[in-house]
Each structure stands twice: as structure tokens, then as C-alpha cells.
Amino acid sequence: MEERGNISIHTENIFPIIKKFLYSDHEIFLRELVSNAVDATQKIKRLSSIGEYKGELGDLKVVVKVDKDARTITISDRGIGMTAEEIKKYINQIAFSGAAEFVERYKEAGEQNQIIGQFGLGFYSAFMVADRVEIVTKSYKEDTVPAHWTCDGSTEFAIVDARKEERGTNVILNVASDSEEFLEKERIRTILNKYCKFLPVEVEFEGEVINNPNPIWTKQPSELTEEDYKKFYNELYPFSEAPLFWIHLNVDYPFNLTGILYFPKIKNDFELQRNKIQLYSRQVFITDEVKDVVPEFLMLLHGVIDSPDIPLNVSRSFLQADSSVKKINTYITKKVADKLTEIFKKDRATFENNWDDINVFVKYGMLSDEKFYEKAKDFVLLQNTEGKYYTLEEYKNLTQANQTDKNGQLTLLYTTDVDKQHAFVEAAHNRGYDVLKLDTLIDSHFIGMLEQKLEKTTLKRVDSDTIDKLIEKDELKESVLSDTEKEDLKKIYEQAINNQNMHVQVEPLSPDDAPVVITLPEFMRRMKDMSRTGGGGMMFMGNMPDTYNVAINANHSINQRILKAKDDNKERIARQAFDLALLSQNMLSGSALTAFVKRSVDLIDKE
Numbered sequence: 001m002e003e004r005g006n007i008s009i010h011t012e013n014i015f016p017i018i019k020k021f022l023y024s025d026h027e028i029f030l031r032e033l034v035s036n037a038v039d040a041t042q043k044i045k046r047l048s049s050i051g052e053y054k055g056e057l058g059d060l061k062v063v064v065k066v067d068k069d070a071r072t073i074t075i076s077d078r079g080i081g082m083t084a085e086e087i088k089k090y091i092n093q094i095a096f097s098g099a100a101e102f103v104e105r106y107k108e109a110g111e112q113n114q115i116i117g118q119f120g121l122g123f124y125s126a127f128m129v130a131d132r133v134e135i136v137t138k139s140y141k142e143d144t145v146p147a148h149w150t151c152d153g154s155t156e157f158a159i160v161d162a163r164k165e166e167r168g169t170n171v172i173l174n175v176a177s178d179s180e181e182f183l184e185k186e187r188i189r190t191i192l193n194k195y196c197k198f199l200p201v202e203v204e205f206e207g208e209v210i211n212n213p214n215p216i217w218t219k220q221p222s223e224l225t226e227e228d229y230k231k232f233y234n235e236l237y238p239f240s241e242a243p244l245f246w247i248h249l250n251v252d253y254p255f256n257l258t259g260i261l262y263f264p265k266i267k268n269d270f271e272l273q274r275n276k277i278q279l280y281s282r283q284v285f286i287t288d289e290v291k292d293v294v295p296e297f298l299m300l301l302h303g304v305i306d307s308p309d310i311p312l313n314v315s316r317s318f319l320q321a322d323s324s325v326k327k328i329n330t331y332i333t334k335k336v337a338d339k340l341t342e343i344f345k346k347d348r349a350t351f352e353n354n355w356d357d358i359n360v361f362v363k364y365g366m367l368s369d370e371k372f373y374e375k376a377k378d379f380v381l382l383q384n385t386e387g388k389y390y391t392l393e394e395y396k397n398l399t400q401a402n403q404t405d406k407n408g409q410l411t412l413l414y415t416t417d418v419d420k421q422h423a424f425v426e427a428a429h430n431r432g433y434d435v436l437k438l439d440t441l442i443d444s445h446f447i448g449m450l451e452q453k454l455e456k457t458t459l460k461r462v463d464s465d466t467i468d469k470l471i472e473k474d475e476l477k478e479s480v481l482s483d484t485e486k487e488d489l490k491k492i493y494e495q496a497i498n499n500q501n502m503h504v505q506v507e508p509l510s511p512d513d514a515p516v517v518i519t520l521p522e523f524m525r526r527m528k529d530m531s532r533t534g535g536g537g538m539m540f541m542g543n544m545p546d547t548y549n550v551a552i553n554a555n556h557s558i559n560q561r562i563l564k565a566k567d568d569n570k571e572r573i574a575r576q577a578f579d580l581a582l583l584s585q586n587m588l589s590g591s592a593l594t595a596f597v598k599r600s601v602d603l604i605d606k607e
């Protein structure tokens with residue numbers, strides 16, 4: 001039998017278009033063809049299991065071969081095969097009508113790059129790399145004649161009878177001269193590793209099975225041990241540190257989704273890695289760009305998601321609006337929050353031990369997802385400078401009595417750097433106040449969120465004001481200095497400091513407090529932080545010098561001494577006291593430091 005025909009399509013040649021627009025992704029031809037082979041294999045298995053096919057199944061491996069001399073790539077399977085009629089029906093008509101529609105739409109549409117994916121051109125992706133494609137196939141059905149189909153990428157095809165003993169299909173690609181890279185074995189191996197690593201049927205290349213047909217996400221959690229999860233993580237990300245914990249996703253309704261998400265060990269903000277989650281559809285790798293499929297903050301997790309319900313061949317904007325994608329988003333978020341709740345409740349010690357690794361993730365989630373916030377507010381932890389952890393509720397109970405100001409506002413104090421802000425942390429501790437450590441990049445946003453969410457609560461950095469003003473109580477502080485003395489003292493300091501960005505004020509601090517306290521107002525610092533990270537339209541503020549408040553402790557003996565000192569000595573002592581304040585905050589450097597050291601030596605010398 002020989003038959004020649006024209007493929008029913010109005011456009012002369014669609015392949016140049018396919019080729020052009022799938023350009024960046026040419027390698028997916030292999031994924032499409034191997035998946036087809038796997039599908040055909042699974043179909044014969046099913047037919048056999050229900051007794052529709054009574055013959056031997058034989059070795060069901062899918063085999064990929066590259067022959068550089070013959071310039072061919074062959075994908076062979078022992079699946080259900082096709083009769084000549086079926087080729088005409090499934091390959092010629094269906095695919096070509098899809099392609100014809102594609103061309104029509106392509107002519108109209110603006111977003112051409114996004115169009116191609118909307119059509120299941122599966123088999124025809126072969127023409128991205130081949131200038132002639134052949135199918136040699138024998139159906140599982142008895143008494144059918146094997147067929148040999150050839151097409152050169154035009155709309156003409158030929159079908160002749162073939163000789164083929166075994167059931168199944170060989171797809172032979174005669175590789176085009178501009179696609180010779182695909183004749184390199186290493187290239188093919190890389191592509192197979194990327195897309196076919198977990199296909200459900202064994203795939204052989206160069207005598208080796210390249211895939212794991214039963215990845216653990218397809219199994220029931222009850223069948224799996226901790227080791228299995230860790231081993232699989234290692235398989236996905238060789239050389240990575242072991243994950244902290246994981247979630248096995250498994251849902252049939254209202255959508256179908258399986259997968260395993262791992263919480264990686266995150267050492268610091270800079271190490272955050274997105275795009276580590278791999279997306280599969282029935283064990284076929286699709287992409288590791290899951291941006292529109294999982295919520296942004298969950299992209300910090302690692303692992304796999306497998307769902308035939310995610311419409312993979314559609315454009316991004318469509319994906320975002322898709323209702324099953326939204327449901328999937330909600331489901332995953334809930335699962336992750338539930339898992340964290342479970343660990344928190346069952347094993348608080350483990351939860352605390354891992355907090356450094358997961359806090360960025362939890363905070364990011366709370367900031368970006370209201371539903372996640374609602375669950376996480378019960379397990380998010382605050383750590384104080386002593387290394388103790390508290391939930392929001394626990395911390396409120398701890399601080400409320402002592403840290404509520406005269407207006408009933410609970411003031412939580414925090415430090416971003418225990419070493420640099422040590423003097424202030426100590427001053428707070430001396431008052432019996434507790435100080436939180438909020439020192440990661442995300443914490444400035446987290447602080448803002450807490451203030452919005454928690455009632456009557458303010459957060460202040462411990463060095464943003466003098467201790468009395470950080471949390472203003474109703475008690476009146478007496479000053480031992482008269483108003484004129486205060487004025488004099490202020491002038492002396494202003495002259496000694498001689499810097500417009502230092503606002504000098506004389507305040508009645510406790511005699512035990514430092515003689516001079518330099519603070520950077522909370523408001524000012526937040527504005528500057530905001531402008532640095534590009535938010536709030538405050539760009540100009542980033543370039544402004546820091547403006548500090550300098551509190552001169554009216555009740556400190558040094559300041560009383562200054563007023564009594566000889567004229568030429570007044571400024572010297574004031575400058576020395578100011579420099580000591582700078583020094584305690586790591587702010588003294590350059591010529592000011594040199595002058596300070598010299599002055600100090602002179603002072604000791606005089607004693």
C-alpha cells in the first residue's frame with residue numbers, strides 16, 4: 001500500500017513559524033516525543049491489565065538513540081503502536097488542525113511568543129530540529145499492517161507499509177543542519193536528565209536507564225521514612241545541606257496535586273534561592289519557574305509539585321487568573337501553615353532551633369499573604385537579646401506591665417546590632433526593659449507590620465531616644481540645674497561639638513545614666529531606610545546626612561562640673577564627654593578619634 005496526500009491546512013508551511021517561535025525552547029521536542037512514547041506504553045499496560053490485550057508485554061523500556069553518522073535521533077517504544085488509519089487520524093488531522101488554528105491566531109495576535117504554547121503541537125515539535133520525520137509503527141491490534149509515515153515539514157506526507165516485527169513505535173528524526181547540537185550525546189543526556197528524570201516508564205539512553213520511574217511524591221506518606229525524604233532531596237539537589245523538614249502534598253479534589261515541599265536551611269538573606277521548586281505534570285518536568293503557580297513567598301521552598309490540573313500551555317497572565325491555580329495557591333499556603341503549626345505545637349524545641357532558618361520565610365509569608373498571617377501570628381517567634389523565644393502573645397504578657405507608657409501604648413524595644421548598640425541595650429536592661437533582636441533585612445518590614453496589626457503597640461529601636469523618652473512614664477524628672485544653667489550648658493556643648501547635624505538638648509536623665517547620649521530618632525531612621533530600599537517616594541532622604549539628638553544629662557556630675565570649670569576647660573571637658581558618647585556607639589573615627597586620644601592622654605597626664 002502506498003498513499004500520498006495533502007494535509008488539510010490552509011497555510012502553505014507552518015513549520016517555519018513553529019521553528020521561529022519555539023526557538024528558545026527547541027530542546028522540548030525530546031520531552032514531547034518521549035512523553036508520547038511513555039503514554040503509549042502506559043496505555044498498553046492498562047489494556048493488558050484489563051484483559052483487552054492478551055499478548056506478551058515484553059521489555060517496556062523506551063529507548064532513545066543518537067546516530068551521529070546517520071544524523072538521526074530515534075525514540076522507540078513498545079506501546080500500543082498505531083495503524084495507518086490511526087496515524088492519519090491522530091497525527092495528520094488532529095495535530096494539523098491544531099496547527100492550522102495556531103497559524104490563524106498567530107496572524108491576529110499581538111503576543112506571538114505566548115501563543116505557541118496554547119496548542120498541543122506535541123508531536124510536531126519534532127520539526128523544530130528535524131527536516132524529515134519518520135514514524136515506523138505496529139499496532140497492538142491483531143492482523144494490522146505496520147506503517148511507515150514520512151513528512152518533510154511541508155504539508156505533504158507519505159504512508160507506506162512497513163516491516164516491523166515488534167509492537168510499538170519508532171519515531172526517527174533526521175536532524176536538520178541548523179540543529180546539529182542535538183546529535184551530541186551529552187546534549188541529549190542533559191535534556192533527558194532535565195525533562196525525563198521522573199517519567200513513569202523506564203527510559204534508556206546509551207545502555208543506561210536515566211530515570212527514576214517511581215519518585216516518592218507518587219507514593220503514600222505512610223509508606224515513606226524520613227530517610228526516603230532526605231534521599232530524594234539529595235537526588236533533586238545534590239550537594240545541598242539536608243532540609244529542615246518537609247510537607248507531602250497529596251490531594252485529589254477539587255484538583256489533583258501531589259508533591260513534596262522542603263524547607264531548606266537558609267543561612268542568611270543573601271542565600272535565598274528562588275526557582276528551586278520543580279513543576280511536573282504527570283511526572284513530566286515542565287519548568288522550574290513556578291512564579292505564577294505558587295505564592296511568591298513559598299518560592300523560597302524547594303521540592304516538586306506535580307499537577308495535571310495546572311494549565312501549562314497557557315500564557316502567564318492567563319495562569320494568574322486561572323481558578324484552579326488560585327485554589328492550588330490557597331491549598332499550598334494552608335498546608336505550609338498547618339505544617340508549621342504542627343511542629344510548633346508538637347515540638348517547640350525543634351521549632352526554636354530551626355527558627356533562624358525559617359524566620360525569613362515565615363515573616364515574608366506574613367507580610368505577603370493575609371491568610372498566612374492569620375495562622376502564623378500564633379507561631380511567629382520573637383527572640384530577645386538573651387536568646388529566648390516568645391510568641392507575640394507571650395511577649396506581650398512579658399512586657400506589658402513594665403513597658404506600657406503613660407498613654408497606654410505598649411512599647412517594644414529592639415536592637416539591630418547587639419554589639420554596636422550595647423550601651424543602649426544595657427540602659428534598657430537596667431530599667432528592667434526587655435530588648436528584641438530584629439536584625440535581618442526583612443525585619444524592618446516585619447516591624448512595620450507588627451505595629452499595624454498589634455493593638456496599641458509601638459516598636460522602637462533601643463538607640464532612638466534616651467531611655468526615659470523611649471517609654472515615657474508619668475513620673476516627673478527633676479533637674480538639678482536651673483534654666484539659665486541649662487542654657488549655658490547647651491551653648492558650651494554646641495560650641496564644643498560644632499556640628500549642625502547634632503541637635504543638643506539638656507535633659508534630666510538619671511545620675512546613673514551616661515553624661516551624654518546620642519540618638520538617631522526612630523522616624524528619621526525609618527524614612528532613610530525606606531528611601532534606601534526605594535520605597536515611599538523618599539529618594540531624596542537617602543542622600544541627607546543623619547541628624548542625631550544629643551541629650552546632655554543635666555543630673556550627671558560631669559555636667560555640673562563643666563558649669564563650674566574655668567572658661568578654657570569647659571569646652572574641652574564637653575568635647576571629651578561627647579566623644580565618649582560617640583565612642584560607645586562606634587561613631588568616632590578619623591581626625592576626631594585622633595584628637596580624642598591626644599586629649600585623653602593630656603588629661604591622664606595632668607592627674
Ligand SMILES: Nc1ncnc2c1ncn2[C@@H]1O[C@H](COP(=O)(O)OP(=O)(O)OP(=O)(O)O)[C@@H](O)[C@H]1O
Binds near residue numbers: 123124
Ligand atoms: N509513540 C506513540 N505511540 C502511539 N501513539 C502515538 C505516539 N506518538 C503520538 N501518538 C498519537 O498521536 C497523537 C498526537 O500526539 P501529539 O503529541 O501531537 O499530541 P498529544 O500527545 O495528544 O497531546 P500533547 O500536545 O499533550 O502532546 C497522540 O494523542 C497519540 O494518539
